[in-house]
Every structure is written in C-alpha cells, then in structure tokens.
Amino acid sequence: xxxxxxxxxxxxxxxxxxxxxxxxxxxxxxxxxxxxxxxxxxxxxxxxxxxxxxxxxxxxxxxxxxxxxxxxxxxxxxxxxxxxxxxxxxxxxxxxxxxxxxxxxxxxxxxxxxxxxxxxxxxxxxxxxxxxxxxxxxxxxxxxxxxxxxxxxxxxxxxxxxxxxxxxxxxxxxxxxxxxxxxxxxxxxxxxxxxxxxxxxxxxxxxxxxxxxxxxxxxxxxxxxxxxxxxxxxxxxxxxxxxxxxxxxxxxxxxxxxxxxxxxxxxxxxxxxxxxxxxxxxxxxxxxxxxxxxxxxxxxxxxxxxxxxxxxxxxxxxxxxxxxxxxxxxxxxxxxxxxxxxxxxxxxxxxxxxxxxxxxxxxxxxxxxxxxxxxxxxxxxxxxxxxxxxxxxxxx
Amino acid sequence: xxxxxxxxxxxxxxxxxxxxxxxxxxxxxxxxxxxxxxxxxxxxxxxxxxxxxxxxxxxxxxxxxxxxxxxxxxxxxxxxxxxxxxxxxxxxxxxxxxxxxxxxxxxxxxxxxxxxxxxxxxxxxxxxxxxxxxxxxxxxxxxxxxxxxxxxxxxxxxxxxxxxxxxxxxxxxxxxxxxxxxxxxxxxxxxxxxxxxxxxxxxxxxxxxxxxxxxxxxxxxxxxxxxxxxxxxxxxxxxxxxxxxxxxxxxxxxxxxxxxxxxxxxxxxxxxxxxxxxxxxxxxxxxxxxxxxxxxxxxxxxxxxxxxxxxxxxxxxxxxxxxxxxxxxxxxxxxxxxxxxxxxxxxxxxxxxxxxxxxxxxxxxxxxxxxxxxxxxxxxxxxxxxxxxxxxxxxx
Numbered sequence: 001x002x003x004x005x006x007x008x009x010x011x012x013x014x015x016x017x018x019x020x021x022x023x024x025x026x027x028x029x030x031x032x033x034x035x036x037x038x039x040x041x042x043x044x045x046x047x048x049x050x051x052x053x054x055x056x057x058x059x060x061x062x063x064x065x066x067x068x069x070x071x072x073x074x075x076x077x078x079x080x081x082x083x084x085x086x087x088x089x090x091x092x093x094x095x096x097x098x099x100x101x102x103x104x105x106x107x108x109x110x111x112x113x114x115x116x117x118x119x120x121x122x123x124x125x126x127x128x129x130x131x132x133x134x135x136x137x138x139x140x141x142x143x144x145x146x147x148x149x150x151x152x153x154x155x156x157x158x159x160x161x162x163x164x165x166x167x168x169x170x171x172x173x174x175x176x177x178x179x180x181x182x183x184x185x186x187x188x189x190x191x192x193x194x195x196x197x198x199x200x201x202x203x204x205x206x207x208x209x210x211x212x213x214x215x216x217x218x219x220x221x222x223x224x225x226x227x228x229x230x231x232x233x234x235x236x237x238x239x240x241x242x243x244x245x246x247x248x249x250x251x252x253x254x255x256x257x258x259x260x261x262x263x264x265x266x267x268x269x270x271x272x273x274x275x276x277x278x279x280x281x282x283x284x285x286x287x288x289x290x291x292x293x294x295x296x297x298x299x300x301x302x303x304x305x306x307x308x309x310x311x312x313x314x315x316x317x318x319x320x321x322x323x324x325x326x327x328x329x330x331x332x333x334x335x336x337x338x339x340x341x342x343x344x345x346x347x348x349x350x351x352x353x354x355x356x357x358x359x360x361x362x363x364x365x366x367x368x369x370x371x372x373x374x375x376x377x378x379x380x381x382x383x384x385x386x387x388x389x390x391x392x393x394x395x396x
Numbered sequence: 397x398x399x400x401x402x403x404x405x406x407x408x409x410x411x412x413x414x415x416x417x418x419x420x421x422x423x424x425x426x427x428x429x430x431x432x433x434x435x436x437x438x439x440x441x442x443x444x445x446x447x448x449x450x451x452x453x454x455x456x457x458x459x460x461x462x463x464x465x466x467x468x469x470x471x472x473x474x475x476x477x478x479x480x481x482x483x484x485x486x487x488x489x490x491x492x493x494x495x496x497x498x499x500x501x502x503x504x505x506x507x508x509x510x511x512x513x514x515x516x517x518x519x520x521x522x523x524x525x526x527x528x529x530x531x532x533x534x535x536x537x538x539x540x541x542x543x544x545x546x547x548x549x550x551x552x553x554x555x556x557x558x559x560x561x562x563x564x565x566x567x568x569x570x571x572x573x574x575x576x577x578x579x580x581x582x583x584x585x586x587x588x589x590x591x592x593x594x595x596x597x598x599x600x601x602x603x604x605x606x607x608x609x610x611x612x613x614x615x616x617x618x619x620x621x622x623x624x625x626x627x628x629x630x631x632x633x634x635x636x637x638x639x640x641x642x643x644x645x646x647x648x649x650x651x652x653x654x655x656x657x658x659x660x661x662x663x664x665x666x667x668x669x670x671x672x673x674x675x676x677x678x679x680x681x682x683x684x685x686x687x688x689x690x691x692x693x694x695x696x697x698x699x700x701x702x703x704x705x706x707x708x709x710x711x712x713x714x715x716x717x718x719x720x721x722x723x724x725x726x727x728x729x730x731x732x733x734x735x736x737x738x739x740x741x742x743x744x745x746x747x748x749x750x751x752x753x754x755x756x757x758x759x760x761x762x763x764x765x766x767x768x769x770x771x772x773x774x775x776x777x778x779x780x781x782x783x784x785x786x787x788x789x790x791x792x
Contacts, residue, residue, distance in 0.1 A: 040664075139664065140665060203670050207636070207670075207673045207676055208637045211636060233611035237607050237608045237611055244601060249595060252595075258594070258703060266437075268439075268535070269536060270697065276600050297666060310654075
C-alpha cells in the first residue's frame with residue numbers, strides 16, 4: 001500500500017543551503033521535530049537532514065524532475081566533481097547537458113541516502129540525545145526508510161510527481177521501492193542491475209565486509225569517532241572483498257590477468273606481485289578516505305533487509321497491482337552480483353501485475369559495475385525511455 | 397622437464413613415528429642436512445619434515461600406492477578422525493574399505509603440504525637458525541616445491557611409481573604438477589575441480605584473505621607465536637570470504653535463502669539475523685582453531701603463483717609432451733572458483749600433447765566444495781578410473 005503524502009502548503013524549491021555548518025559540500029534540507037521520520041524498525045528519527053544535489057532546471061509545470069538513486073558506496077555527487085576525491089561524479093557518463101539524462105531538459109535530484117555520510121543523517125551524525133556521534137545508537141534503516149526520506153525531500157522541493165526514478169544496484173532497489181510505495185508519484189521507473197530482494201550470497205558478502213570492519217580494534221565498538229580512531233584496515237578489507245564482486249571474472253582477466261607488477265618475476269614475498277593485488281589494495285585504501293565505516297555497516301544492512309515481496313504477503317506482483325508507472329529494467333550478462341534472473345523475476349511480477357514494462361539484458365564483460373561504465377546500449381536505452389516518458393507527460 | 401630421482405638404497409616403508417615430539421598426531425619423516433629441499437625461490441630448506449597418514453597396505457610389488465593431495469585448508473587427515481576437530485577426515489566419502497579409493501586394495505598416502513601447520517615444516521615450525529618460529533622468515537613455497545617434498549616422502553616409503561595421484565582444488569594443482577614433474581612416477585592422474593593456473597579473480601580473493609590476516613594487529617607482523625597472540629579475527633574474516641567462493645549462489649540459496657535465525661523477524665541490529673550470517677561466522681571461528689594464520693598466507697601464495705604453462709615456455713601442452721600417464725579430469729557445473737573452462741584448458745593441452753585423457757563435467761549445484769561432498773557421479777568415476785588403472789598395472 002502506498003504511503004499517503006500531502007504536499008506542504010506553500011512548498012517551494014529550497015534555496016541551495018551551501019555553507020551550512022553540518023555539511024559544506026551540498027545543499028541540505030533539515031526536517032525538524034514537526035517532521036519526524038518513522039522508520040520500519042519502529043524507531044523515530046528526528047530531527048534529521050538530507051544532503052542533495054540538483055542538476056538542470058525545474059520547469060514551470062514541475063513535470064521534468066528525475067530522481068537519481070545512488071548505490072551502496074556512492075553519494076549525491078552524481079554529476080559534479082566529488083568534493084572529497086576531486087573525481088568526476090559517479091554518473092557523469094549518463095547525466096549532463098545533451099546526455100541520456102539530459103539536464104538541458106530535465107531537473108535531476110540526487111540525494112545522499114539515509115544512513116550515509118555526506119550530508120544526510122547517519123551514524124556519524126550528532127545524536128541530539130547525547131551530543132556525541134550516534135555510532136551504533138543510530139537506528140537500523142531500510143531501503144523503504146531511505147525512500148521515505150527521499151519522498152520528503154521531493155515534497156520539500158515542491159514536486160508532486162517525478163517524471164522518473166532511476167538507479168542501479170542499491171539505487172535500483174530504491175527505484176522499485178519508490179514505485180511500490182508511491183506509485184502515483186512516479187511516472188516512469190528505471191531499475192538497473194538490481195533485484196527485488198538480496199540473495200543469500202549477497203548477504204554473505206556483506207556480512208564478511210561488516211565482520212572485517214568490526215574485527216578492526218580501531219572500530220572501538222562503533223565509537224571510533226569519539227575515540228579519535230578509524231577502522232581503516234577493516235574497512236579497506238571490506239571494500240576489497242566487495243570490489244571483486246563488482247567486476248566479472250572476465251573483466252579482471254582482461255584488465256589484469258596474471259600480469260606482474262615487476263616484469264622481473266615473482267618476488268617470493270607477500271608484496272603485491274600481481275597487478276590485481278595492487279589494484280585491489282588501492283581500491284581499499286582510496287575508499288576509506290571518503291566513506292564512514294559505520295555507514296558501511298548500516299547501508300549494507302539496509303540492502304540485506306530488502307525484500308519487496310515480503311512486504312506484500314510474499315507475492316512480488318502485489319507490490320505493483322494497479323500501478324500506472326512505466327518500467328524499464330536493465331541487466332548485464334556478466335553481472336554475477338545481481339544476475340539477469342533477478343531482473344527477470346521483477347519483470348515477471350510486473351507482467352503479472354499488468355504493468356507497462358520493458359526489459360533489456362545488455363551483453364558486456366564488465367560485471368555489475370557496467371551500470372557505471374561506458375555502455376552505449378545503456379545510454380541509448382535510457383535516452384529513449386526518458387524521451388518517451390517526457391512525451392508521455394507533455395514535455396517536448 | 398622431470399626432476400630426476402633415485403630411490404635410496406634399502407628404502408623401506410617407514411614405521412609410523414607417532415608420538416614424535418614435533419607432532420604427536422601423525423607419522424613424521426624428517427629430512428636432515430643430507431637431504432636439503434631446494435625451492436623455486438632459490439632458498440634451501442633444511443632440515444625439514446613431512447607429516448603424513450597412510451591407509452591400507454602396500455602390496456609386495458609396491459604397485460598399489462595412491463597419493464592423495466589436499467586442498468588449501470585441509471591436511472593429511474583425509475580418512476581418519478581429525479585430531480584437532482574430532483570430525484571425520486575430509487575425504488572419508490571417497491577413501492576407505494570398499495569405497496571408491498578402496499583401502500582394501502590400495503595403499504593411500506596423504507601428507508600435509510609444505511608450508512602447512514599439521515606436522516610438515518611451515519612458518520609455525522622452529523627456524524633452526526634462530527630457535528624461534530619462522531614466521532615470515534619461512535621461504536615462500538610453490539606448488540612445485542610441495543610436490544618435490546611429497547616425492548621425497550614417496551621415495552622414502554620405497555615406492556618407485558604411484559598407481560595414481562588424486563586431488564581436488566589445490567590438490568588438483570599438485571596432481572598436475574606431479575604429472576608434469578615426475579611423469580614416469582605417476583601411472584594415473586586425477587585432477588578434480590582445478591586449473592593449470594590461478595585466475596585473476598582467485599588471486600584477488602586470496603589477496604583479500606591475506607590482507608584480512610595482516611590487518612589484524614594480533615598478527616604482529618607475522619610474529620604472533622612469539623608474541624603470544626593470535627590473529628583470530630583477521631583469519632576468521634579471511635575464511636568467511638573464502639567460504640563463500642566454495643559454495644554456489646544456488647547452494648547458498650537452497651541451504652539458507654533469506655531464512656532468519658529468529659522466526660519473529662528482523663532484529664534491526666548487526667546480530668546474525670540471517671542463517672547464512674551465523675553459518676559464515678561459525679565457519680570463520682571454527683577455522684581459526686585448526687589452522688595457522690601464516691600457513692594461510694603461504695599456502696594461498698603458492699596457489700597464486702601456480703602457472704604450469706609459464707614453467708613450460710607458456711605452452712601448457714609442453715608440460716605433458718611424451719607422457720604415458722593416464723588422466724581423468726572432473727569439473728562441477730556450479731563451481732565458479734575453478735569453472736569448467738579451466739579443466740577444459742587442461743584437457744585441450746593434454747590432447748595436444750597426445751596424452752590419454754578423459755573428462756567429465758558433473759551437474760551439481762554444490763559449487764566448488766562438491767569435490768568434498770556426496771556426489772555419486774564423482775564416486776563412480778573415481779572407482780572406475782582407479783579400477784582400470786589397477787588393471788593397467790596388473791593389480792586384480
């Protein structure tokens with residue numbers, strides 16, 4: 001059943017609040033004691049805030065807004081230089097003037113998820129009850145909680161209906177949740193490389209990552225911020241293990257094979273002899289500079305808990321009965337984290353629910369990460385789907 | 397090129413040396429200063445010892461000996477109760493009276509690999525130069541070094557030619573190395589669920605495990621035995637990550653799915669909500685009680701370095717030119733760690749070398765671990781292949 005929503009009287013597009021004390025890099029919307037967030041766990045989060053970015057201009061009819069949902073370790077910086085890493089936004093391939101998510105036509109909203117660490121309230125935020133960082137006192141959140149928070153942001157921005165919600169991996173879970181929770185507020189939905197529930201294997205990989213973080217003595221039972229430590233080694237190992245799952249066996253072989261760092265041969269030591277080893281070590285080390293360890297625990301947990309059918313009596317189609325949202329699903333042939341059958345299961349449920357749905361499996365060796373990479377077929381499908389959606393709501 | 401070998405004059409079957417100070421659980425053969433082991437790294441290991449088990453009786457012609465090679469985290473206790481865990485041997489499904497590797501007919505030898513931790517010299521052994529455990533002063537060893545050591549054991553046992561060498565996973569690498577290094581000493585070879593070289597993805601997973609161990613402060617730069625600590629948390633995380641790779645997505649789904657520990661629902665915490673989480677945690681914790689962390693580093697490294705073609709000018713077939721060894725390879729459909737194409741590559745090379753080779757891909761959802769589990773087709777093929785080999789050397 002969709003959560004009910006009422007637009008605040010006089011809702012308007014927020015002025016960008018750059019320079020706010022809590023997070024200098026993004027506009028932030030704060031929801032005070034009058035707008036508590038009731039979570040699936042039963043806990044109530046209040047106050048809380050959402051850090052976000054927008055790209056493009058909202059049209060007069062407020063009909064051209066596209067919500068972009070980020071994956072596990074990403075953030076709101078989808079199409080701007082990242083304030084911490086200095087690297088391009090994670091979806092600059094897809095979002096920008098003239099690009100498939102065309103900011104000359106569309107108003108794109110990208111927000112940091114609940115539980116995140118770049119402006120939205122999460123475990124590293126200050127717990128108003130104690131004045132110290134929440135740590136593990138932060139309530140466990142779900143994908144549905146994340147989407148509840150996003151819906152409050154969208155409402156705050158004065159947008160009654162999103163032209164589209166688009167996202168890959170955990171972002172795709174949010175897309176599915178948006179369509180299930182707020183069908184009348186989503187004209188078109190594009191879940192990419194995702195699933196309606198997290199598999200046992202995926203839960204297992206997440207559990208390894210969490211145990212790696214929690215095994216690090218510098219994690220300090222979650223109180224590392226107060227202790228002035230950082231579980232860098234544990235978080236780095238977690239990231240290394242996860243990173244393998246984002247690539248395919250084939251892409252690792254193509255990129256690295258058994259090539260050595262030093263052409264002179266094996267060092268007969270535990271140095272990074274193979275290029276794939278130094279690559280992974282670098283991935284681990286770079287990650288800890290931009291991501292909070294407790295956020296990693298909370299956001300992986302949210303993915304593990306995701307099971308859209310379970311919310312609807314065990315029948316996935318029930319999540320979408322009567323929907324008028326148009327769907328376009330995409331999977332990638334070499335994605336073994338969210339393999340094509342996961343997308344097909346959603347397509348079948350949408351068909352059973354009588355929804356409008358198209359589906360494409362894109363041939364690639366790039367694995368799960370393909371949704372972030374240069375995949376011309378992904379670009380073409382996204383452009384075509386969003387163009388049709390725009391025409392559907394009368395945008396030229 | 398095969399290493400040359402000379403049987404010691406008067407070589408005889410060693411009396412079991414149970415009760416030796418260095419390892420009370422297995423017979424041990426010591427090689428003194430007169431029998432140094434020259435390693436691929438250039439280092440020389442001397443003295444060193446090998447812990448092993450045998451099952452069945454060597455016949456008068458010494459023609460019924462089968463060498464069984466163990467995988468990464470196993471040991472010589474293939475068909476007896478494990479002295480540490482109290483559990484059945486890792487291949488009791490396959491080895492025993494009347495079983496496919498029939499100890500009523502065959503004399504089975506199973507030895508702990510070089511670098512291991514259950515009787516064979518490894519990083520936890522005493523470094524004669526210092527009187528302290530080797531730690532990282534132990535030389536990095538290769539699969540070929542492991543097989544060199546085994547060949548000295550076999551020679552010590554007075555066996556000129558093995559009826560067969562059999563093993564799965566890293567054990568299969570040793571089988572391939574035996575056949576390449578000592579073709580005249582191997583009548584039949586049975587490499588199961590293995591590859592002639594470790595893939596980039598497999599190296600990557602091993603590197604994650606090593607980093608998890610080395611990230612644990614209790615690892616103490618490898619000197620934890622002297623320091624009186626144990627990197628239990630790091631080794632446990634390493635084992636958890638590895639264990640996922642031994643199972644298939646399908647077998648994890650079948651065994652655990654998204655079933656919860658507690659039927660009342662999610663705890664909204666970081667406890668092990670899902671059965672797959674508590675299973676993995678148990679796997680990690682049980683492992684650290686029976687395995688040495690530095691051995692884990694060394695043995696994974698040996699697997700990473702394995703590349704049989706590279707030892708033969710980059711052409712795998714050259715490893716087997718002129719061989720008279722009979723080969724039987726087996727792979728499992730759901731094994732994504734050593735997938736069927738890895739076995740096919742060996743079969744193609746053997747065909748190119750004109751070798752006698754048969755190959756079976758067994759349909760199963762059990763993943764890589766299938767070689768250790770109840771797989772009737774594996775049992776039938778093993779029985780048939782060894783029976784034919786026995787007839788080939790005139791054993792009734």
